[in-house]
Amino acid sequence: MAPERYKEYEHILVAVDCIIFGFHKNELKLLLIKRDFEPEKGKWSLMGGFLDDDESLDEAAQRILKTLTGLHDIYLDQLHSFGDVDRDPVERTISVAYYALIDVETHDKELLKQHSASWFPIHSVPELIFDHEEMVLSALKRLRRKASHQPVGFELLPEKFTLPELQKLYESIYDTNLDKRNFRRRILSMDVLEKTEEKQKTNSRKGAFLYRFDPKKYSRKVNNGDSLIFKTLKP
Amino acid sequence: MAPERYKEYEHILVAVDCIIFGFHKNELKLLLIKRDFEPEKGKWSLMGGFLDDDESLDEAAQRILKTLTGLHDIYLDQLHSFGDVDRDPVERTISVAYYALIDVETHDKELLKQHSASWFPIHSVPELIFDHEEMVLSALKRLRRKASHQPVGFELLPEKFTLPELQKLYESIYDTNLDKRNFRRRILSMDVLEKTEEKQKTNSRKGAFLYRFDPKKYSRKVNNGDSLIFKTLKP
DNA sequence: ATTATAAGTGTTACATTAACACTTTTATTT
DNA sequence: AAATAAAAGTGTTAATGTAACACTTATAAT
Numbered sequence: 184m185a186p187e188r189y190k191e192y193e194h195i196l197v198a199v200d201c202i203i204f205g206f207h208k209n210e211l212k213l214l215l216i217k218r219d220f221e222p223e224k225g226k227w228s229l230m231g232g233f234l235d236d237d238e239s240l241d242e243a244a245q246r247i248l249k250t251l252t253g254l255h256d257i258y259l260d261q262l263h264s265f266g267d268v269d270r271d272p273v274e275r276t277i278s279v280a281y282y283a284l285i286d287v288e289t290h291d292k293e294l295l296k297q298h299s300a301s302w303f304p305i306h307s308v309p310e311l312i313f314d315h316e317e318m319v320l321s322a323l324k325r326l327r328r329k330a331s332h333q334p335v336g337f338e339l340l341p342e343k344f345t346l347p348e349l350q351k352l353y354e355s356i357y358d359t360n361l362d363k364r365n366f367r368r369r370i371l372s373m374d375v376l377e378k379t380e381e382k383q384k385t386n387s388r389k390g391a392f393l394y395r396f397d398p399k400k401y402s403r404k405v406n407n408g409d410s411l412i413f414k415t416l417k418p
Numbered sequence: 419m420a421p422e423r424y425k426e427y428e429h430i431l432v433a434v435d436c437i438i439f440g441f442h443k444n445e446l447k448l449l450l451i452k453r454d455f456e457p458e459k460g461k462w463s464l465m466g467g468f469l470d471d472d473e474s475l476d477e478a479a480q481r482i483l484k485t486l487t488g489l490h491d492i493y494l495d496q497l498h499s500f501g502d503v504d505r506d507p508v509e510r511t512i513s514v515a516y517y518a519l520i521d522v523e524t525h526d527k528e529l530l531k532q533h534s535a536s537w538f539p540i541h542s543v544p545e546l547i548f549d550h551e552e553m554v555l556s557a558l559k560r561l562r563r564k565a566s567h568q569p570v571g572f573e574l575l576p577e578k579f580t581l582p583e584l585q586k587l588y589e590s591i592y593d594t595n596l597d598k599r600n601f602r603r604r605i606l607s608m609d610v611l612e613k614t615e616e617k618q619k620t621n622s623r624k625g626a627f628l629y630r631f632d633p634k635k636y637s638r639k640v641n642n643g644d645s646l647i648f649k650t651l652k653p
Numbered sequence: 654a655t656t657a658t659a660a661g662t663g664t665t666a667c668a669t670t671a672a673c674a675c676t677t678t679t680a681t682t683t
Numbered sequence: 684a685a686a687t688a689a690a691a692g693t694g695t696t697a698a699t700g701t702a703a704c705a706c707t708t709a710t711a712a713t
Contacts, residue, residue, distance in 0.1 A: 189509055192468040194429035197512060233427040236510055240501030264499045264514050266475030274424055275471055277432060279499050279512075347660070364662070365702065387659035388710040582691070599693070600671070622690040624678040 198271070198278040199243045200231040200315065201259065202322040203252075205287040205302055206339040209348070211355040212287065212302040213319060215309070216251055219299060222273055223312040229319070230300070231278070244281040252300045253293035258338070259283045262322055270314045278314075282322040284338040305355070330356050333411055334375060337396040345383050345391035346370065373411050375401040433506075433513040434478045435466040435550065436494065437557040438487075440522040440537055441574040444583070446590040447522065447537040448554060450546070451486055454534060457508055458547040464554070465535070466513070479516040487535045488528035493573075494518045497557055505549045513549075517557040519573040540590070565591050568646055569610060572631040580618050580626035581605065608646050610636040 203214040215227045232247035234240065241259065249255045259281040266277040287302065294300055303309065308319065329335055335356075336349045350366050370376065377397045382390035404411055438449040450462045467482035469475065475496070484490045494516040501512040522537065529535055538544065543554065564570055570591075571584045585601050605611065612632045617625035639646055 189431060189468065189511075192431055193471045195432050195469060195471065196424060196427055197430050197432065233424065234430060234501070234512070236428045236430065237503060239503055240499060240512060243501075261498060263496060264475060266469070266478075266514070268472060268474055276424075277469070277475060277514075279501070345660090362703075363660085364704085367661080368663095369701095384710085388712080389658075389660050389708070390710075391660055580691090597672075598691085599673085602692080603694095604670095619679090622678090623680040624689080624691050626691060 196274055196276040197234040197240075198231055198276050199234055199240060199247055200229040200278050200280045200318060201244055201248045202229055202262065202280060202282040202319055203248070203254070203257075204282065204284050204305075204322070204326060204339065205290075206352050206355070207287040207302065209351040209355065211305040211352070213305055213308055214252065214294075214300055214302055215311070216297075216299045216301075218312065226312050227303075227309045228312045229280075229315045234279075240279050241281075244279075248283075251297070253297055254285065254290055255293075257283045257285055260325075262318070262325060265314055265318065267314065272313075278318075280318045280322070282325065284326070284335060286339055286341050288341045327356060334370070334373060334396075334401070343379060343381070343383075343393040343395050345386075345393055347386065347391050349394075373404075375404065375411070431509055431511040432469040432475075433466055433511050434469055434475060434482055435464040435513050435515045435553060436479055436483045437464055437497065437515060437517040437554055438483070438489070438492075439517065439519050439540075439557070439561060439574065440525075441587050441590070442522040442537065444586040444590065446540040446587070448540055448543055449487065449529075449535055449537055450543070451532075451534045451536075453547065461547050462538075462544045463547045464515075464550045469514075475514050476516075479514075483518075486532070488532055489520065489525055490528075492518045492520060495560075497553070497560060500549055500553065502549065507548075513553075515553045515557070517560065519561070519570060521574055521576050523576045562591060569605075569608060569631075569636070572636075578614060578616070578618075578628040578630050580621075580628055582621065582626050584629075608639075610639065610646070 205212045205214060214230070216230055218224055218226050218228045230248055230251040232243070232250065234243045235246075238246065240261070244259045244261075245255070245257070248257060248259070260283065262280040262282045264277055264279045268275060270276065270278070305323070308316075310316075311319070326335070330353065336344075336352050339352060340348060346367055347363075349370065350361055350363065353366070354361055375397055376394045377400075379393045379395055381393045383393050384390040401411075440447040440449060449465070451465055453459055453461050453463045465483055465486040467478070467485065469478045470481075473481065476494070479494045479496075480490070480492070483492060483494070495518065497515040497517050499512055499514045503510060505511065505513070540558070543551075545551075546554070561570070565588065571579075571587050574587060575583060581602055582598075584605065585596055585598065588601070589596055610632055611629045612635075614628045614630055616628045618628050619625040636646075
């Protein structure tokens with residue numbers, strides 16, 4: 184006979200934390216909120232909350248992110264679960280971390296509604312509570328790995344973007360400098376970009392052509408199993 | 419004031435499941451146990467158990483694996499957490515999955531003590547309980563990715579092994595055939611193997627030289643940041 | 654008209670990868 | 684003793700991919 188419950192075992196608090204990366208003003212940024220409850224009230228923290236009984240982990244991540252920042256329908260990838268006994272000083276809690284890449288421009292308005300969330304340049308992240316710094320480092324590692332296999336840039340940039348912007352993005356992800364000619368050749372040879380006739384003149388007198396990511400071409404490639412491998416980029 | 423407990427939130431049962439890969443008789447194998455409790459008693463399952471209050475996730479994985487199979491001090495990597503609301507029909511449970519690669523020969527004796535655990539060829543895995551099949555597929559994917567960056571073979575083979583054995587291992591991981599000459603050149607050029615004078619004659623009249631993995635050379639390389647990238651192997 | 658600034662463009666040497674077939678060794682068979 | 688069968692072992696070449704490198708173009712501002 185099936186039991187109704189695994190009675191004898193410990194039930195534990197399960198948290199979900201969200202690591203959100205953005206890209207703005209040629210810098211990779213991390214979204215943080217000022218914690219408004221104890222413990223560590225007033226300190227900077229990832230967006231976190233507890234898993235409810237009636238939602239999956241993925242759903243919890245969506246809900247928590249939305250509640251704290253207004254961001255909704257963001258594609259969140261699960262990163263890792265953190266389970267050290269003492270990671271939360273209040274009570275034994277495990278945390279399942281998720282991460283996402285978003286375009287700061289497109290989502291800015293939603294965020295403005297909120298006062299407690301702000302973007303920090305990835306190199307000037309303040310002290311974080313609990314093991315959140317470890318989570319961020321782990322997410323950054325994952326982002327780098329992901330970026331070397333897939334054209335992640337497109338998730339972090341607005342619909343239309345220039346190649347110099349895309350290059351700056353990769354440079355900030357890898358914290359390095361890349362050769363313009365090699366970078367362009369590689370990106371364009373992936374054949375997932377569509378050039379528009381518009382020029383963006385924010386950064387130069389000459390202006391740079393705007394490109395758009397072509398999701399059809401992209402998904403056709405991915406479905407064909409063509410790995411869009413974007414090998415380790417070197418200066 | 420810091421609270422003593424996050425009282426208002428749901429406490430949930432946290433399981434840990436272990437996916438163990440082995441390699442024997444030129445085949446990639448998966449370790450499973452026959453479940454001896456309800457629900458699904460008598461069905462095949464991954465090695466699983468519940469997280470205790472006083473142990474980390476990593477520790478729980480070690481303990482659970484040891485309890486059910488006798489295997490101890492195995493390097494377990496965290497895979498993913500599975501959190502669908504209905505994944506366990508008895509009670510809402512999330513499961514953190516871990517995976518490991520072990521050498522069947524070396525650990526065989528410990529396993530023999532146990533009657534409920536057996537190895538299954540990866541292509542003839544029986545029906546599994548809950549979402550365990552999804553876990554296995556996900557682990558296999560991860561193993562393939564790992565194998566293309568690091569010489570995983572060494573974790574799955576006995577101390578001394580022949581190059582044809584190592585090739586068979588990679589072939590079974592990728593489920594493909596590889597060119598002998600290219601394979602050998604690549605493996606040997608990584609310079610982490612040591613050739614012994616012994617020949618193994620189990621598989622041929624001529625006999626194949628036994629090699630040994632040189633952990634010093636390997637860790638020196640890894641520490642130098644030399645990625646032992648073993649690019650996608652093609653036939 | 655000049656200047657300053659970022660965008661844009663090609664070529665070459667070098668390294669890596671894929672494709673490919675024959676020889677060697679030795680236990681077994683005749 | 685010779686023939687055979689079966690897996691181990693070995694190199695070369697063409698094609699592809701990668702890294703290094705410097706000048707021209709377009710345009711707003713002066």
